Amino acid sequence: MSKVLAWTAIVLGCIYFILPMIGMAEFSLSMRRGVYSLDAYRVVLADPVFQATFGYSVVMALVTIAFGVLLVVPTAYWVQLKLPEMRPVVEFITLLPLVIPAIVIVFGYIRLYNTSSWLPLTGTVMGTNLLLMFGYTMLAMPYMYRAVDTGLRSIDVATLTEAAQSLGAGWVRIVMTIILPNVLGAVLSGAFLTFAIVIGEFTMAAILDRPAFGPYMQLLGANRAYEPAALAVIAFAITWACMGLIQMVSKLFKHKRAQS
């Protein structure tokens, strides 16, 4: 491909991507008539509903990450160690959330786990929160599992386990003190990605009627003009930060491994 053509493609592409970002940034600064100001941000950040929903989503994200790590790391470890023939099946399952739209999954939740079912999760607030967290875990699972699985494959799981067992360690200790620290890079990458996904998630939270950041943004967008743009900038910044942290973490842990 000639250099001219290449640069044209890149420049045109960049224009497409930069314009919306400029647009949302500019709009977010235009609340006060005639002058650029941070008024939109001030209004948004001071809004108690913003603080409540953002806080809710952050907490949900952290809980989802914790639960996801607790579920995925031992599972990936176990599959590699004891059930390698199940790997294709497990991988297939972890990729299902990419095939089945979130809206279908959450639809299934409210039909299956409503008040008249055998597991009435939607009957209580805590139950619904739990259900939402499970849904988030499902959404993040493809990425989390792939990251951890790749991380595990780069260390010799079988040998490390045998060494630990011969020194008397039990399963929990092995996972917590030997496996987890060695896949920390992968786990952190998965964690940051989960964070980005949960913070902006809309569909599940809206249908389960929980006060999350996503539905809050949508509501604000329907009623206000400038604040949504400020929210968009904040959301983009968070996504960017998460991706940046992932890159940093992978570089950091690559060096660590190289040193040994």
Place this chain on the structure above:
Amino acid sequence: MAGFSVLQARAARWVGLLPFLLFTGLFLILPTLYIVVGAFRTPTGGFTFENIINLNTPTIRSAYWVSLKISFMSALLGCIIGFAMAAAVTLGGVSRRVKNPLLTFSGVASNFAGVPLAFAFIATIGPAGLITMYLRTEFGINLRLYGWNLLSSTGLIITYLFFQIPLMILIITPALEGLKREWREAADILGATRLQYWRMVAFPILFPSILGTMALLFANAFGAVATAIALTGPSLNIAPILLYAQIRGDVLGSPNLGYALAFGMIVITGLANTLYIVLRLRAERWLK
């Protein structure tokens, strides 16, 4: 005694997988199956095809059709533009200092979907957006007169490209990098022009990956809800929004119709993803 311990050993192996199977079973597979089964059930519990047949109303047909159109167009355009950009950075002789930031940005942009994305586009080319106003005040061009409306299916396609293009770039870049230099040189010394090389060797090799990724992009767009709702409100008649409205308030008048709608969506995204997997496997077999 020996038989027992063998059985026990085998069972013990599966214990470690139990939490995962339990969890995904309860919160991924069971809900989906429930929907699928529900699509074929009457309100009283009997088996029927009626729900599926009742999908054949103008509203629902139109919803699916518009969804298919939007998904296809955003996938096609995402494919073409994404391919062009990926080819530009891998084969175009552009320095590494452009390639890596582009890939990083693609990682960010492919995750920047949903409500904030809609806001960004509304702020840019919406009715009162930056570009819209700029064109009107500086050049006197009123986009609306040209039939432009962001809050439409065309607007949705353009908005979806923001995460479709980066996704294409991320997936196709490894495939492009997998084009061995020796193939190019072998074709060269056998007399082929650059065009002939692309037509006879490179493109056929890349084709399964490109088509497969397009299928993936298609499925991606088909299931997307948040961006559409935030952009056009719950009024644009596409399948996911119709399902959303149905879940929240049974707008279609028959509760089981929701199951059928969801089932239809699963079938479409399932087919698209199967196509992707099949083509990926085929491509990998060639490049062994």
Place this chain on the structure above:
Amino acid sequence: MAFLEISNLEKSFGTNRVVKDFNLSIDQGEFVSLLGPSGCGKTTVLRMVGGFETPSGGTITIDDVDVNGLRPNQRNIGMVFQAYALFPNLTVAQNVAFGLKVAGVDKAQTRDRVREMLELIGLSDLGGRYPFQLSGGQQQRVALARALAVRPKVLLLDEPLSALDAKIRASLRREIREIQQRLAITTIFVTHDQEEALSMSDRVVVMTGGMADQIGTPYQIYNQPTTRFVAGFVGTLNTFDATVTDPATGVVQIGETSVVLNRAVPALKGAAVTLAMRPESATLGAGQDGDLILKGKITEVQFQGAIIRITADVGGQQLTLDQFNRAGSPPPAIGAETSISLPASSLVVLVA
């Protein structure tokens, strides 16, 4: 003028001079190997002939045409790559037909030519297979057929056997040489394996540091090395440090033994020189009349089957000699005192 003429070829990457003043004339139908360790520039020279690298200086002429401005697809040269480089989306037959298709040859002629080439490489039944279904050796043969199908003027081979295992390498080596001779096509073969270079070539170019150290027939390269590098790189070599006692008659001192070479030595009296000798030139025992006799003590005996490799300590320096296995006479014992004889002419003087 020779068929392929390379004059004063230079190539630099930035400040790094990778090929320095390389000169080579190749006749029509000749098989020339470029032999050398990695980084010596042999592949770069090949790629410049092929047109994949632009020379920083010098000229390349093929059949009286200066190819410098020509792109690879204009040079009518065939190339076989180390990694085979078969097009994975095309069958064997389609791969072989590629050059013909590009040139616009009609279908019937293409088909015949492809059949001819597949017969040549002995894979007539595999026309419909894809590269991933073939072994490494088969893929390389197809690559050869593909390169030859368009009747190129010159055939270039870039370490084509390096990726194959030893047994295949040996048989393919023979096959390539046979085909090359049958078609009488001018060939340049790049390799780091001296066995390949010596057994296949009409002439060998030993390269190091971007330059041609010596150009000659395999016999010349092996028995009459002109530089220390060539002597050391090709085959096993015994080297002795010696001091020149009399340059005119060639009397040198190896440790405590005085050796008369009966020829002039290009060094001053008292200068330090290196004597080199091939292991197969020496024998245990008295040897022929007029041979030099050295006394030594056997330190190592390696029974390698047809060859027995014996190492002895001669005046503080190691000497390795090879002798054929004889069913009647067992190998000598370690520690035995022995005399070693070698003809004076087998000692090559390398100026240090």
